[in-house]
Amino acid sequence: MLSTSFWEHRLRGLPLTGLMAAWLVVPAADAWAQKSTLNGGIYTCVDDSGRRLTSDRPIRACLDREQKVLGSNGAVIRVVPPSYTGAERDAIKAEKRALREERARLEEEKRQNRALLSRYPNKALHDKARSDALVQIDEVIGAVVKRGTDLEGEHKEIKTELEFYQGDATKAPPWLQRKLEDNLQQQKIQQQFMMDQVAEKSRINVRFDEELARLRKLWIQYGYKNAESTVAQPEKNGAGTASAN
Known part of the structure; x- marks a missing residue:
């Protein structure tokens, strides 16, 4: 962050109007620099009402949604994911666990299908x-x-x-x-x-x-067209070769 003495040195010799304008810019630039460095940047989000909010810390009204953190140049430097309550976190964990179990069940079903067709x-x-x-x-x-x-x-x-x-x-x-x-x-x-x-x-x-x-x-x-026959064999042209994917 640039010190006040730096700005005083740069402002010497400016006309009065330029001097006044510059002194108006300095506090704004200084405030932005302070806010953008505090907690790593400026937090911004859009709340339930569609209002865009900004703050130098995580915004309570947007804890249930992601918040973007802007640097001093206005670019997004990171995205903060939603913050959930304990019950919400438990629900998310349960949902993820159910998805994992379902994927495991489907994989096991595929494995069983391959074994069954092979046998x-x-x-x-x-x-x-x-x-x-x-x-x-x-x-x-x-x-x-x-x-x-x-x-x-x-x-x-x-x-x-x-x-x-x-x-x-x-x-x-x-x-x-x-x-x-x-x-x-x-x-x-x-x-x-x-x-x-x-x-x-x-x-x-x-x-x-x-x-x-x-x-x-x-x-x-999987193309076992004659499987019901007592002498059926898988097709040799690729049909009947079970991958059970």
Whole structure:
């Protein structure tokens, strides 16, 4: 900032009218220089009413919008972003977090689509995978049925032994009572296990049904024109090469 002595030196020898005009300019120039250097410049913005405001510090009426900071030559030297309340900042953070999560979800969906197309380029392979999964469950169910049949046979033998005690388990010796209790407990466990396997079989079918519906859309989207055929393969001219972008 230029000192007053500098201006006094420059003004010596000026005519009266020039002297008066110069002394009017000096305070204005000095004030602008002081304001433009205070806090790094002059803040300016347009408020809700459309008024342009200026200040040597951040303008309270414009805290919810950006404010420009002007240098001594009137050029914009920086832009101050809006200042938000705690609740507003939390809302902005939540919105950004939701956007990140949505982008991550979409990327994961693309990854899954690529994996699904790579694994099942046609319905024949998908049908085979379903069949293999169901065969495993059916084998488990078969074992459960066999175990249940064996337990029913054991229960009949125990009932036969109980006939000696008029069918009253309380009159039977402790070892026979324990054998009966164990048999009934094992039958209950096998029944629950059977229910679980039936439910699992249903879940497998639902999963493969949903996958097939999804695959059919992907096959169309990426040019797997013969995917419904039992011998379908991706097109060799580029169609059917899944990028799932």
